[in-house]
Amino acid sequence: MRVNVGILYSRIRRDEKLLLNELRDRDHEITKVDVRKQRFNIADPPEALVDVDILVDRCLATSRSLYATQFAEAYGIPVVNGAETAEVCANKVKNSLALQKAGVPTPNTDVAFTKDAALESIEAFGYPCVLKPVIGSWGRLMAKIESRSAAEAILEHKETLGHYEHKVFYVQEFVDKPGRDMRVVAVDGEPIAGMVRSSDHWLTNAAKGAETAEAETTDEMRNLVETASDAVGGGLLGIDLMETGVESGEPSDLTVHEVNHTVEFKALNEVTDVDVPARVVDWLEARAGARSETAEVRT
Ligand SMILES: Nc1ncnc2c1ncn2[C@@H]1O[C@H](COP(=O)(O)OP(=O)(O)O)[C@@H](O)[C@H]1O
Numbered sequence: 325m326r327v328n329v330g331i332l333y334s335r336i337r338r339d340e341k342l343l344l345n346e347l348r349d350r351d352h353e354i355t356k357v358d359v360r361k362q363r364f365n366i367a368d369p370p371e372a373l374v375d376v377d378i379l380v381d382r383c384l385a386t387s388r389s390l391y392a393t394q395f396a397e398a399y400g401i402p403v404v405n406g407a408e409t410a411e412v413c414a415n416k417v418k419n420s421l422a423l424q425k426a427g428v429p430t431p432n433t434d435v436a437f438t439k440d441a442a443l444e445s446i447e448a449f450g451y452p453c454v455l456k457p458v459i460g461s462w463g464r465l466m467a468k469i470e471s472r473s474a475a476e477a478i479l480e481h482k483e484t485l486g487h488y489e490h491k492v493f494y495v496q497e498f499v500d501k502p503g504r505d506m507r508v509v510a511v512d513g514e515p516i517a518g519m520v521r522s523s524d525h526w527l528t529n530a531a532k533g534a535e536t537a538e539a540e541t542t543d544e545m546r547n548l549v550e551t552a553s554d555a556v557g558g559g560l561l562g563i564d565l566m567e568t569g570v571e572s573g574e575p576s577d578l579t580v581h582e583v584n585h586t587v588e589f590k591a592l593n594e595v596t597d598v599d600v601p602a603r604v605v606d607w608l609e610a611r612a613g614a615r616s617e618t619a620e621v622r623t
């Protein structure tokens with residue numbers, strides 16, 4: 325079955341190229357939609373979207389992603405990931421609340437709205453602890469806080485110089501992970517493949533230059549990935565996990581620190597034998613197919 329796949333983008337990165345190549349190889353119709361050129365009317369979809377069977381949101385800017393997915397849903401155009409998933413994943417506070425509610429182990433976190441309250445959270449977690457921007461990725465603007473004086477300085481800087489989102493202080497316990505974390509890319513909770521990201525730096529994002537290697541997805545990981553995916557509303561997701569308790573010699577447990585919604589998969593594709601874009605397109609075909617079947621039933 326041939327489908328028209330819309331790709332909503334502002335920049336075509338390697339990840340999007342991989343996806344486009346796979347779609348072309350399978351002879352699907354592709355509608356590239358540059359989000360910067362669109363006007364989204366509250367009643368009528370932009371011309372570029374009318375023939376699309378399924379829209380894939382690959383916007384880099386979170387704000388665009390959040391609004392564009394809402395418009396797509398309002399027009400009745402199936403979009404991955406959905407607006408609700410984007411909403412939860414784009415925001416670390418919502419992400420943590422969703423994981424906690426679903427019973428997924430996740431690092432303990434406080435949110436405070438003033439410098440003084442945030443300092444109390446930091447002192448309660450002890451040093452080191454972590455301060456993260458509520459919205460952000462690629463390890464940007466993350467702070468590992470090692471002392472009270474550093475805490476005071478960072479909080480003052482954020483309060484004075486930060487834009488309003490930086491006045492929501494997201495404070496997290498530091499997880500003494502063994503120099504690596506794990507990223508699993510999954511579709512509706514089903515892992516496609518996983519990788520470990522290792523670094524001497526406490527930030528192990530691939531975007532920060534961490535070394536990547538394939539990781540076997542264990543049963544424990546599969547369970548956590550499935551529950552974490554459900555907790556944020558499902559979709560094509562990148563689930564980030566850390567091992568805890570390694571330093572103390574205890575058997576390590578896993579904790580999920582975040583779920584990402586416009587997930588990059590080029591690094592994963594390089595380290596695994598699994599054809600990641602092919603698996604993503606399999607899933608897109610199934611989603612689009614399920615839709616045309618319901619459309620047929622309705623007509
Ligand atoms: N609580 C924590 N303790 C120790 N390391 C952490 C903690 N939270 C995040 N990290 C490290 O920082 C990286 C980035 O954190 P993450 O919450 O995933 O933010 P981003 O959205 O920027 O990727 C993680 O991949 C991990 O290596």
Ligand SMILES: [Mg+2]
Pocket residue numbers: 462463529564582
């Ligand atoms: Mg991350």
